[in-house]
Amino acid sequence: MKVLIATMTCGEGHNAIARSIRDGFSAEDDVRILDIYAHLQKRDWYGKAYLFLVKHFPKSYTYFWNRLRKKNPERRYGRLVMGNTKNAIGEIERVLAEFQPDAVICTHNYASNAFCWLKIHNRFQGKLYSVFFDYVACPYWEGSVLCDGIFTPHEITHTELISRGFRKEQLLPFGFPVNPKFYEPISKRQARESLGIGEDEYVVLSVNGGFGVGKIASLIPHLKKAKTGGKKLRVLVVCGRNKRAYRKALKLVEKRGYEGVDVYGFVNNLPVMYSAADFVFLRGGGGSVSEALVKGVPFAVRERAVSQEKENGKLFAGYGVSYIMNRISDARTILEKQMNDSPLQTEGGGVLYRDLSVVKASQRWSLISAHSTRSNNKSNNLRARSFSCLEKDPAFFVA
Secondary structure (H helix, E strand, C coil): CEEEEEECCCCCHHHHHHHHHHHCCCCCCEEEEEECCCCCCCCCHHHHHHHHHHHHCHHHHHHHHHHHHCCCCCCCCCHHHHHHHHHHHHHHHHHHHHHCCCEEEECCHHHHHHHHHHHHCCCCCCEEEEECCCCCCCCCHHHHCCCCEEEECCHHHHHHHHHCCCCHHHEEECCCCCCHHHHCCCCHHHHHHHHCCCCCEEEEEEECCCCCCCCHHHHHHHHHCCCCCCCEEEEEEECCCCHHHHHHHHHHHHHHCCCCEEEECCCCCHHHHHHHCCEEEECCCHHHHHHHHHHCCCEEECCCCCHHHHHHHHHHHHCCCEEECCCCCHHHHHHHHHHHHCCCCCCCCCCCCCCCCHHHHHHHHHHEEEECCCCCCCCCEEEECCCCHHHHCCCCCCC
């Protein structure tokens, strides 16, 4: 089967989702990834604008994000939303004509909005799916209502989507598509051995997205001030592609003589780091939250988180799996509570979310494969390969 995965660079999360979905297909499938803005001379303007706002004006970003979420969902293809996607229409049609995919999967709602607009104008009639990439709906999701299916991380997201015009049968709670490497079995002991970390150490992981957003170095002194109750603390700081933050963190560690602090740039062994960790400080995006849930590691959403990151954090704080930081100094209090008083980690090795079967759902993405079944009405369907319980369990979530 030929599958086109349409993404866009807005941070690194949507591209990571695209790669995760691609890696879930079999070798027999022809799968291509299209960044809908990659053809433009200023193709990275949106990603840079997003990162600039998130870094320097998080309150302003959140204000406009919340305002746009309240707009009338019936105005799906207004001037503002189509202004964000019109530059991609020509390139999308060129790729469709050349590749002629059996199905399209979008990892950003701008991409699915563009394909839905093409459907309205009878310029695309193929099977269309989109991935709901957070646990709350961001602005303009209502423009994707013509998709054949929306892959959601969990049924807890469905009420909001239905209120925006989606039909219940469109919503497919397959879990969040994290990298298949997160499902590879590795014990905490094995993970720590590969990283040179002792079994008796308490390991804190700081992840800041692929582009390294936020006050990365500033978190380290607050963690080092924490009263560990005699436990040996080890801090792993991942700066992503932010070279400036990487140099700053290294300089701080060297200047203050901090022991037990390892600073990394962009890494390819993040699943191993999660397996080695006892606690994670993260931004709060749908991807990083889901990675922590898959690995069964409690987490805190960082201060200065924006809109959807805050909402994700609030949601899982309500389920007793996470903390919300209001200021950077909260890191010390949270770490002390986690290490000494009342940790979120429950007995049983990471059973963190009570009746939420998030991990069960997420694991199914590693088994997803699109295949073409041509029935009498010549329709194509996306289904899960080698996972018979999907047929037995239409609700997908049985404890």
